[in-house]
Structures are given as structure tokens and as C-alpha cells.
Amino acid sequence: MNWLIANWETVWPIIIQHTVLSVVPTVLGLVIALPLGMLLVGRPRGRGVAIVVASIVFTIPSLALFVVIPSIVGTPIISPLNVIIALTLYSTALLIRTVLESLDAVPDDVKDASSAIGYSPIKRVIAVELPLAIPVLVAGLRVVAVTNVSLVSVGAVIGVGGLGQLFTAGFQRDYPDQIFAGIITILVLAFIFDRVIAIIGVATTPWLRSDRVKAKRASRRTPNERTETAMLDTVIAKGDI
Missing domain, CATH: 1.20.5 (Single alpha-helices involved in coiled-coils or other helix-helix interfaces)
Structure with a gap:
């Protein structure tokens, strides 16, 4: 902790970088998974394929993905885009299942009632099912956000890892204080992410508060x-x- 306080001016820009590399893939993953999941509702075959593909993507080691992506998209090996693209794939893979499960959690009688009053399938999903699915969706999003905070540090091996740089530098210098500072900061950052998403979830579900x-x-x-x-x-x- 003393090392962290003494080197705060150096650590702060790294925290900002780590935050950006964590937030952007989480948001992009949600933006991709949400409409895709809504599209797959009621399509068992497409749903099965999507879940299988998502499972395969998530089993790819993050370091291997960080190294392979530059050869696919043509980015430099140390570009932050490699980390963002890789974590976006992971986020989408996790969230697609969450979106489907959250929509499945909506009671059938609610779906039937909305259809009975004239809602089209798309309007029903957007106006009825999606708001009711928020609690389950938020729970999955919290897991994804915390996972991304952790995985960003792996990027330090290729030179883009945010707070992971403290791990590699501390290991090379045999300086445990620097490593502990990185661990503590990542834990605090993950906790903040989790709390922020939880608060957003509460704010968007006023009926649950009542x-x-x-x-x-x-x-x-x-x-x-x-x-x-x-x-x-x-x-x-x-x-x-």
C-alpha cells in the first residue's frame, strides 16, 4: 500500500487505461449480445448454434487470442485494440447466454397477456420482456464486467495490460510490493464496477424497490x-x- 501511495502519479494513468480497456468491451459485448439474444428468442436451432459458438469462443485462452487477433485484423501486436476485440468476444460469448436466460425468466402468462392485447413479437420483447429481464441481465453483466477487469491484466504480457504492468514489472524486479499494489487496485476496481452496475440495475427496476x-x-x-x-x-x- 505504501508503494501505491508513493507512486500514485504513475499508477493513476495506468488505472485509467485499465478502466477503459475493461469498460469498452463490456459495453460492446452488451450492445452485440442484446439484439442478438432478442433475435434468437423462439428460434431453438439458432439459439443452440449461438450457445455452442459462444462456448467455443470462451474456451480460447485469452493470451492466445491477444496474439492471434493482430494477424487477423492487421493491428500492431501492442495495440490496445487487440485487448478490446478479444474481451468483446468474451463478453458477447458470456452475455448471449445471459440475455437468453433473462428473457426465458419472464413468466409465460405475461407474454400471453401482452400478445393478447395486440403486441407484436418484437414489441413484446422490447416493451415487456426486456424490462422484466433486467434483474437477470444485470446479474450476468456484473460477472462479465468483473471478469474483464481481471482479464485486462493478462494483456501486460504483450505490452498492453493496464494494471497488469505492475505484475510484470514487480516480477522482473522481484518487488512484491508492486505486485500487491496491482492486486489491490484491481480488486478495488472490480468492486467499483460491480457496485455501479448493481446500482444501475436497482435504478432501472423501480417496481422491485416498491x-x-x-x-x-x-x-x-x-x-x-x-x-x-x-x-x-x-x-x-x-x-x-
């Missing part, structure tokens, strides 16, 4: 109050009042 408030209020009731409420509900259901 449900939580009602649940808390119900949990604070005394046993007598709960009994009275249950009896009142029973009377109302019978039509006595």
Missing part, C-alpha cells in the same frame, strides 16, 4: 397484525364486506 419496501413493512408487523390482515383478506375474498 416490492422490497412492502416486504420490509410486512416483516415488521407483529404476529397479531399479521393475523388481523390475513383474517381481513379472507373476509374480503368471501365477499362479506
Whole structure:
């Protein structure tokens, strides 16, 4: 920690680079996976192919992908684009499954009701299913974001690794403090990413907040109050009042 404080001016630009290399692939992966997943809803064959391809992509070692991409797209070996492209592929591979699972989590009766009132399949997905799928989608996005924060450091082996540079430099100099500084900073960065996405998830699902408030209020009731409420509900259901 002392090393991190003493060298903050040097570490800060590296943190910025690491943040950019983590955020951009996460956003791009979501932008690609979301419409693709929506398109594959109700298409079992296409869905199966997409999941298989995504699984294969995610099994490719990150370092190998960082090295192979320049020969495919023609970028320099130490270009940050190599890391961004590789992590975008990983993000898309993870998120495509998450998008499909989040849309599957929407109750069938909700889908049927929206279709009954005249929603087209596309409008139903966008206006009904997607908002209800946000909690599951946010959970998957949190995993992807934290994974990217970790994988960016691998890029240090090819000269583009953000905070991973602290690992390689510390290893070459046999200086554990520098390595620990990199580990701590990455952990803090991953925690911040996770919290920010979680807050966005809460902000975009106000109906869940109201449900939580009602649940808390119900949990604070005394046993007598709960009994009275249950009896009142029973009377109302019978039509006595």
C-alpha cells in the first residue's frame, strides 16, 4: 500500500487505461449480445448454434487470442485494440447466454397477456420482456464486467495490460510490493464496477424497490397484525364486506 501511495502519479494513468480497456468491451459485448439474444428468442436451432459458438469462443485462452487477433485484423501486436476485440468476444460469448436466460425468466402468462392485447413479437420483447429481464441481465453483466477487469491484466504480457504492468514489472524486479499494489487496485476496481452496475440495475427496476419496501413493512408487523390482515383478506375474498 505504501508503494501505491508513493507512486500514485504513475499508477493513476495506468488505472485509467485499465478502466477503459475493461469498460469498452463490456459495453460492446452488451450492445452485440442484446439484439442478438432478442433475435434468437423462439428460434431453438439458432439459439443452440449461438450457445455452442459462444462456448467455443470462451474456451480460447485469452493470451492466445491477444496474439492471434493482430494477424487477423492487421493491428500492431501492442495495440490496445487487440485487448478490446478479444474481451468483446468474451463478453458477447458470456452475455448471449445471459440475455437468453433473462428473457426465458419472464413468466409465460405475461407474454400471453401482452400478445393478447395486440403486441407484436418484437414489441413484446422490447416493451415487456426486456424490462422484466433486467434483474437477470444485470446479474450476468456484473460477472462479465468483473471478469474483464481481471482479464485486462493478462494483456501486460504483450505490452498492453493496464494494471497488469505492475505484475510484470514487480516480477522482473522481484518487488512484491508492486505486485500487491496491482492486486489491490484491481480488486478495488472490480468492486467499483460491480457496485455501479448493481446500482444501475436497482435504478432501472423501480417496481422491485416498491416490492422490497412492502416486504420490509410486512416483516415488521407483529404476529397479531399479521393475523388481523390475513383474517381481513379472507373476509374480503368471501365477499362479506
